[in-house]
Amino acid sequence: MEEKKCSCQTGTVIVYSCSGNANLGQACNELAQRLMERGVGRMGCLAGVGGHVPNMVLSAQSADEVIVLDGCQMGCALKIIEHAEAKASFHLVATDLGLAKKNGKRWSEDEVKVLDEELTRLRRSRNGFVRIE
Amino acid sequence: MMRIEVFGTGCAKCKRLEKNVNEALAKGGIRAEVIKIEDIDAMTDRGIMVTPALAIDGDIKIMGKVPSVDELVAMFKA
Numbered sequence: 009m010e011e012k013k014c015s016c017q018t019g020t021v022i023v024y025s026c027s028g029n030a031n032l033g034q035a036c037n038e039l040a041q042r043l044m045e046r047g048v049g050r051m052g053c054l055a056g057v058g059g060h061v062p063n064m065v066l067s068a069q070s071a072d073e074v075i076v077l078d079g080c081q082m083g084c085a086l087k088i089i090e091h092a093e094a095k096a097s098f099h100l101v102a103t104d105l106g107l108a109k110k111n112g113k114r115w116s117e118d119e120v121k122v123l124d125e126e127l128t129r130l131r132r133s134r135n136g137f138v139r140i141e
Numbered sequence: 142m143m144r145i146e147v148f149g150t151g152c153a154k155c156k157r158l159e160k161n162v163n164e165a166l167a168k169g170g171i172r173a174e175v176i177k178i179e180d181i182d183a184m185t186d187r188g189i190m191v192t193p194a195l196a197i198d199g200d201i202k203i204m205g206k207v208p209s210v211d212e213l214v215a216m217f218k219a
Contacts, residue, residue: 020191020205050190063188063201070191070205 019072021049032079032102035115058088068094143173148194158193158207165213
């Protein structure tokens with residue numbers, strides 16, 4: 009019988025992103041979508057976690073690796089994840105990487121690239137996979 | 142009758158959960174309807190992003206783990 013591959017074999021990676029009104033929140037959101045398309049992980053619904061939707065909260069708590077992307081130092085995405093009693097394996101803050109927050113502006117390719125490269129570096133430095141015990 | 146849903150895309154771990162569920166029902170002498178859900182979109186619609194998962198009468202009880210047969214018997218009888 010054919011055995012299919014699924015998240016439970018390789019460890020579930022969920023990416024949660026700020027998607028605020030400024031360029032960097034949207035750059036984070038764009039990166040989360042690209043990570044999903046590249047098969048790095050699945051993009052989680054941060055609104056669902058923040059809204060205390062039970063199965064979404066349980067998903068965040070049950071994932072093997074949680075990547076949290078925040079646009080600025082307010083760290084809203086991380087606060088939502090922590091409020092749900094889930095743990096972030098990796099947390100990126102775009103403004104900490106020298107990127108400028110511009111309210112009401114669109115993201116740029118350069119901003120997404122900076123975030124992507126930093127996340128890749130971080131994950132590689134920890135063998136690309138973190139199992140939360 | 143109790144309604145048990147097993148969520149998984151068909152990998153070894155998901156199949157083990159289904160097997161344990163059936164063994165637990167037999168061991169506990171419990172009658173239940175067991176439904177296997179393999180469609181990822183159907184899981185996502187229920188907010189399930191980590192598999193395998195198990196629901197009893199619509200409520201998700203387990204996500205990302207395969208409980209033992211005895212643990213499942215206790216859960217079904219609770």
